[in-house]
Amino acid sequence: MKGKYPIGILGATGAVGQRYIQLLENHPWFEIAWLAASDRSSGKPYAEAAKWRLDTPLPERVARMVVSPAEPEGAPKIVFSSVDAAIAREMEPKFANAGCAVISNSSAYRMAANVPLVIPEINADHLHLIEEQPSRRDSGGYLVTNPNCSTIGLVLALKPIEERFGIEQIFVTTLQAVSGAGYPGVPSMDILGNVIPYIASEEEKMEAETLKLLGKLEGHSVTPLAARVTAHCNRVAVEDGHIESVSIKLGGKLGNKLGRPVTREDILAAWAEFRPLAGQDLPSAPAQPVEFAAQPDRPQPRLDRNRGKGMAVTVGRLRPCGVLDWKFTVLSHNTIRGAAGATILNAELLASLGKLEPGPSRWDGEPAAAAATAHV
Amino acid sequence: MKGKYPIGILGATGAVGQRYIQLLENHPWFEIAWLAASDRSSGKPYAEAAKWRLDTPLPERVARMVVSPAEPEGAPKIVFSSVDAAIAREMEPKFANAGCAVISNSSAYRMAANVPLVIPEINADHLHLIEEQPSRRDSGGYLVTNPNCSTIGLVLALKPIEERFGIEQIFVTTLQAVSGAGYPGVPSMDILGNVIPYIASEEEKMEAETLKLLGKLEGHSVTPLAARVTAHCNRVAVEDGHIESVSIKLGGKLGNKLGRPVTREDILAAWAEFRPLAGQDLPSAPAQPVEFAAQPDRPQPRLDRNRGKGMAVTVGRLRPCGVLDWKFTVLSHNTIRGAAGATILNAELLASLGKLEPGPSRWDGEPAAAAATAHV
Amino acid sequence: MKGKYPIGILGATGAVGQRYIQLLENHPWFEIAWLAASDRSSGKPYAEAAKWRLDTPLPERVARMVVSPAEPEGAPKIVFSSVDAAIAREMEPKFANAGCAVISNSSAYRMAANVPLVIPEINADHLHLIEEQPSRRDSGGYLVTNPNCSTIGLVLALKPIEERFGIEQIFVTTLQAVSGAGYPGVPSMDILGNVIPYIASEEEKMEAETLKLLGKLEGHSVTPLAARVTAHCNRVAVEDGHIESVSIKLGGKLGNKLGRPVTREDILAAWAEFRPLAGQDLPSAPAQPVEFAAQPDRPQPRLDRNRGKGMAVTVGRLRPCGVLDWKFTVLSHNTIRGAAGATILNAELLASLGKLEPGPSRWDGEPAAAAATAHV
Amino acid sequence: MKGKYPIGILGATGAVGQRYIQLLENHPWFEIAWLAASDRSSGKPYAEAAKWRLDTPLPERVARMVVSPAEPEGAPKIVFSSVDAAIAREMEPKFANAGCAVISNSSAYRMAANVPLVIPEINADHLHLIEEQPSRRDSGGYLVTNPNCSTIGLVLALKPIEERFGIEQIFVTTLQAVSGAGYPGVPSMDILGNVIPYIASEEEKMEAETLKLLGKLEGHSVTPLAARVTAHCNRVAVEDGHIESVSIKLGGKLGNKLGRPVTREDILAAWAEFRPLAGQDLPSAPAQPVEFAAQPDRPQPRLDRNRGKGMAVTVGRLRPCGVLDWKFTVLSHNTIRGAAGATILNAELLASLGKLEPGPSRWDGEPAAAAATAHV
Numbered sequence A, B, C, D: 001m002k003g004k005y006p007i008g009i010l011g012a013t014g015a016v017g018q019r020y021i022q023l024l025e026n027h028p029w030f031e032i033a034w035l036a037a038s039d040r041s042s043g044k045p046y047a048e049a050a051k052w053r054l055d056t057p058l059p060e061r062v063a064r065m066v067v068s069p070a071e072p073e074g075a076p077k078i079v080f081s082s083v084d085a086a087i088a089r090e091m092e093p094k095f096a097n098a099g100c101a102v103i104s105n106s107s108a109y110r111m112a113a114n115v116p117l118v119i120p121e122i123n124a125d126h127l128h129l130i131e132e133q134p135s136r137r138d139s140g141g142y143l144v145t146n147p148n149c150s151t152i153g154l155v156l157a158l159k160p161i162e163e164r165f166g167i168e169q170i171f172v173t174t175l176q177a178v179s180g181a182g183y184p185g186v187p188s189m190d191i192l193g194n195v196i197p198y199i200a201s202e203e204e205k206m207e208a209e210t211l212k213l214l215g216k217l218e219g220h221s222v223t224p225l226a227a228r229v230t231a232h233c234n235r236v237a238v239e240d241g242h243i244e245s246v247s248i249k250l251g252g253k254l255g256n257k258l259g260r261p262v263t264r265e266d267i268l269a270a271w272a273e274f275r276p277l278a279g280q281d282l283p284s285a286p287a288q289p290v291e292f293a294a295q296p297d298r299p300q301p302r303l304d305r306n307r308g309k310g311m312a313v314t315v316g317r318l319r320p321c322g323v324l325d326w327k328f329t330v331l332s333h334n335t336i337r338g339a340a341g342a343t344i345l346n347a348e349l350l351a352s353l354g355k356l357e358p359g360p361s362r363w364d365g366e367p368a369a370a371a372a373t374a375h376v
Helices: A015-024 A060-064 A085-097 A119-131 A134-138 A149-165 A202-213 A266-270 A336-354 A368-375 B015-022 B060-065 B085-097 B120-133 B134-138 B150-165 B200-213 B264-272 B336-352 B368-375 C017-023 C061-063 C085-097 C121-134 C133-140 C151-163 C202-213 C264-272 C336-352 C368-375 D015-024 D060-064 D085-097 D120-132 D134-138 D150-163 D202-213 D264-272 D336-352 D370-376
Strands: A005-010 A030-036 A078-081 A101-104 A142-145 A165-177 A216-218 A222-223 A228-235 A240-250 A290-293 A313-320 A326-332 B004-009 B030-036 B080-082 B100-102 B141-144 B165-174 B216-218 B221-222 B228-235 B242-250 B290-291 B311-318 B326-332 C004-008 C030-036 C078-081 C101-104 C142-145 C167-176 C216-218 C221-223 C228-235 C242-250 C290-293 C312-322 C328-334 D005-010 D031-034 D080-081 D101-104 D142-145 D167-176 D216-218 D219-221 D226-235 D242-250 D290-293 D313-320 D326-332
Touching: A005 A015, A005 A085, A005 A336, A005 B264, A015 A030, A015 A336, A015 B242, A060 A216, A078 A085, A078 A336, A078 C228, A085 A101, A085 A134, A085 A142, A085 B368, A101 A336, A119 A142, A119 A216, A119 A336, A119 C228, A134 A142, A142 C121, A149 A202, A149 A240, A149 A266, A149 A290, A149 A313, A149 A336, A149 D101, A165 A202, A165 B165, A165 D120, A202 A228, A202 D167, A216 C142, A228 B242, A228 B326, A240 B228, A266 A290, A266 A313, A326 B228, A336 B150, B004 B015, B004 B336, B015 B336, B060 B200, B080 B085, B080 B336, B085 B134, B085 B141, B100 B336, B120 B134, B120 B150, B120 B216, B120 B221, B120 B264, B120 B336, B134 B141, B141 D142, B150 B165, B150 B200, B150 B228, B150 B242, B150 B290, B150 B311, B150 B326, B150 B336, B165 B200, B200 B228, B200 D167, B221 D290, B228 D150, B228 D226, B228 D290, B242 B311, B264 B311, B311 D326, B336 C368, B336 D167, B368 C167, C004 C017, C004 C133, C004 C336, C004 D142, C017 C030, C017 C336, C030 C061, C078 C085, C078 C336, C085 C101, C085 C133, C085 C142, C121 C133, C121 C151, C121 C221, C133 D202, C151 C202, C151 C264, C151 C312, C151 C328, C167 C202, C167 D167, C202 C228, C228 D242, C228 D326, C242 D226, C264 C290, D005 D015, D005 D085, D005 D336, D015 D031, D015 D336, D080 D085, D085 D101, D085 D142, D120 D134, D120 D150, D120 D216, D120 D219, D120 D226, D150 D167, D150 D202, D150 D242, D150 D264, D150 D290, D150 D313, D150 D336, D167 D202, D202 D226, D264 D290, D264 D313
Parallel strands: A005 A030, A005 A078, A078 A101, A101 A142, A165 A228, A290 A313, B004 B030, B004 B080, B080 B100, B100 B141, B165 B228, B290 B311, C004 C030, C004 C078, C078 C101, C101 C142, C167 C228, C290 C312, D005 D031, D005 D080, D080 D101, D101 D142, D167 D226, D290 D313
Antiparallel strands: A165 A240, A216 A222, A240 A326, A313 A326, B165 B242, B216 B221, B242 B326, B311 B326, C167 C242, C216 C221, C242 C328, C312 C328, D167 D242, D216 D219, D242 D326, D313 D326
16 A cells, blocks of 8 residues: 545544544554644644643644644545534535545434444444435535444444344443543533433433444335333543443344353353454454453453453443343443544445545645555 | 430441441430440550541540440440441341340341341331341340342332332442442542442342332231342442432332323322321431432432432432333432441331330440430 | 621622532521622523532522622622632722622732732731722722632641741642632543643742731731742642642741740640630631641541531641651642632621621611621 | 563562563563462462453463462572562562572662662662672672652652752652552542542652662762752542652752753753663663653643653653742653563663573573573
């Protein structure tokens, strides 16, 4: 590969925007070419516009880049987006209509019928929905989304079970890290020594997104999984890493093809053998997307969130449930696997499928077309 | 009232032991007469034996009391116990056999068939089980227990619903404060910025105790509630106050006597009207044992745990559940309502029922018999 | 006493504003008559305008009060102010010019030559400066301020030493609670598992205010204490309670009148015997403003901040200093003694000195004049 | 290099022992050959004996190693030690007398006259003291120590200033992370939402060690720096990373060789140009041992502790001091630069000086002599 895809970032100064920058440093396929943020930041060098809050240094090259207005003019053909839903609702279609591949972490269009909501290990086939988008026909541009940070861990843990045994009912209680609320986000006076048993719209998102992700692409749309799901969402005093207590009822419409009761070993095997992207060499895909922690008191945010460079989900404490069938604990890194890494992995999947067009120019003046061609 | 019941405390230097001392300061009926702890502490003034860790001053009188060995000789006839289960297993029967009313927070005998597990607002009638205890006939002594800290909040929130509508299934995820593990308890390196998704034996205790508490005294034993219950227990970085995310399925063996679907208002009314101890004037009983917080993000440990002087349970976020029928959040102060206050309230109930004998002598040399007689 | 002084609050919805409301509930002399906040809040019932964040209930009466615009019209003659310095700079003179006693926690005018910066136990005589204010002559109104939250604990610990032995040099490092930054204040992502070694302008305030407070009223102005002072200010993950590590060099211009080296006992005695308000019966004044904690690891915010209902300062760890003479630790409750309680105590002092005029009307319609007269 | 030095670890299951294992994984010169811990652990596989608490995986090879008794028999000739002072006092001489190079993080012998207390960037020449140790002559074994976790950051920040301008007085207040107390260490009930203004013996260690480290090797012993130093030590709710607020008075016995006042730029230059190990290629030595953070609110533990892979110290907030001359903030990673990394860097220095003898055998059965020879 001689060149890299030039990437634009909408919402570059926010918490997820900073993670994009961190994770794209030295990325083998992608290179940051353009940064956009609110009017307040526009025109300033990134180092001045953003309060960098990660524990690795702000890359020098990015520090000096000037923040652009959030308009399609001058933007590259691939744009990662993580802006508030209200802003995304207006902004993302403008970029898609202008011919951009908008790969978004925002919630605005996740549940739209013709917008794919994708986790590459789960439902890569849903990407076909982009062909249903008018912008795709008009300008080539399209919109692809990844789920909410709390949904991703859950669905990665559920999918291997669902595809082998079916799932009828899902009960989940979250203990979510503060970084999920962005910056400044949760005031310290609200969360120190405390729990907030409420995150606006989070339960609704988790419930709806889970069923769409586990649903089936049929014709021009996705039929959601016919399961019942309920979520309790809580905020806790953790920096990064969402814990989820999950109970499930197996069976359901798919049935259990084993002809015998599902055992603990069956579920452990389903997780261990879940390697849907094996052989695809997506740079950010963890070798094992769902890791099982055998210790009785794991997973824990501080100790396990960085497994697979933050892209693996850790499950643990698998045991029978007194109400449904099985219960277990899930952990995922909410700003890597649950946000910035999710967008990047979606972009890698799109690149590997030939769905990313070369941009008009590379950030450093070399022709991006050539670079991208070299890659594809 | 001229005198007070003299009270002994087993495990007086521990976290719950300290709460007993705090809550009994200026108690209208009870007075600390005797403190016992491990051999290491025995013989020392309490102020030296214990590292006082509460934010109110250690009462001067207690500070100077000398810690006794944990033997029935010299102990008063009423003993509050909060020691490790392994120790309680041997120690509590010794005191009961010696004629003491052992009112315990320890888990050792909670599930024993002839030991009452009691929350006064829930199942005061279960106290009749003390008559099944051999020590009761031999020496007059007996053993009464209160539930685990995580069980109490749950059951107080469930009882008003259960008695009106029946409950078939119970799902609960806890977010428990570190004080529930005693002192030194949870190492800070384990919990700062972290969640521990495991508390040894806690889920088993919650599940079993809940059904016994909601069960029916039939003949010589309690028939547990015929419901299914499952618990997920997590430790979070909170000092005091357990949050619980709860879902329930109504109906069950008792049936819904309304003849129409149970509404949100029905449940709110059940909680609001739940005043089972009205008129009994137990000093530690909160006027309203279950308070509903109407704000969308409540209850919270820091803001709500001290309602009813730490003896009221706060519920909130009542809403339909996608898997069972209703879901809500419960908060209770784990070392007051969930431990020391629970023991004290049980003792108050026993006193009001005439089940507490006068002790042989009062701490200050006045005849305890007279004192107690004066009271009863 | 038949009535109470009607009190207005500027900045009523903020963190300190809420503390005023909490501390004035059942105050024997003062009654909240008027609440003002930003335009956004004006016209709404207080319960709707403010997100109540304290762990005692919002008083019902206050909950229903309608928030007024922050203009002198309709305000009572006594106004407590805790608004941002930039706002205070314009707003407080308007109220003083309109005849109000403005008793302020804001920093805008603390260092103005004709504005008293007062802690009643330290420098009540500085109140004479109000007579230097033009508004005092014109309308009767005036402005009195209390110090920064981090200054108050320091100066209360220093004063008993300074007045007996003199102080030449002061070194202080603070570990300040997040509530000092107001609400929303410090983002949780900044402080969880972290220290922020910087609080804007805090070191400058501490250094200047300390010397003015310990200074001498001479003629028409205060001559600051001729000592050298340096402050290092840090923010830590504590909800309430500022810890300060202090070293001092004795002597200086006042000299040591003992004729022998100052001993540890001398300093302990200075603290213990410091009761400058004895006999004045100010309702919020703690019996002992400076309490010494003898345990080696105290004071601690969680355990000691509520001494004297949050109005006492706790000192500990008195020991020789290898660079200056003595070193010790100070703790004070930053939103009670360090803010809202400081304003209230200043108001009590002014009332006891006859410097509070009756307001034109009481909140409940009774003539405030009568009420106040009855009191004075 | 064909082989590596075989390393033994005393105290292998503790918090610092785990850091040794983490940092030695893939170390180019050293290889863990032997692990020792208390009798309780001895004979067990390491994975079973230790509760691994770091966020990188326990290396497979180490997991399977069997923990040895803490006796010199069978130990390699190089031993890293991090055990409690009381244990080290007896154990370390036994290993030195048996011919081992004991490179220790324990405090037992740091201040012994013939024991070098060394930070390679500061006082490598002090290593000559090992020739004063009787064991060195008898068996070749010796003892080298590194300082306390709180001392190391301070002295690295002071040294560049001291060697250019001299330092007369040092004032330091620490805000120390809980990991400095080992595991289980600080109970969560003591530190959540709290500060503990006391760490036993810490202030004495900091004061004495600082002067020895900055002292001069003269003849057979070290003459400590003739400066005055005072330390205030506090524990805060941070996982890793000690913050220190420092004030200094320049000059002193060395004098200021500039002939003009020292400026802020002079000090910044002293830090920036401090590269005493340049050209020595010690694997764990950071390129720049003292990094200056220019942002006004840095360094911060969460954001800066991992600079230089945890081996660089970060300074910030350099500004004039009102009592002494200059004040600034220091941050260092207490379990890497302040403990395990300090020991390893000392070992690397000893290896580069030819002071590490080949051990009798390598862990994997290859002759360690050959390996070590190959290296030297």
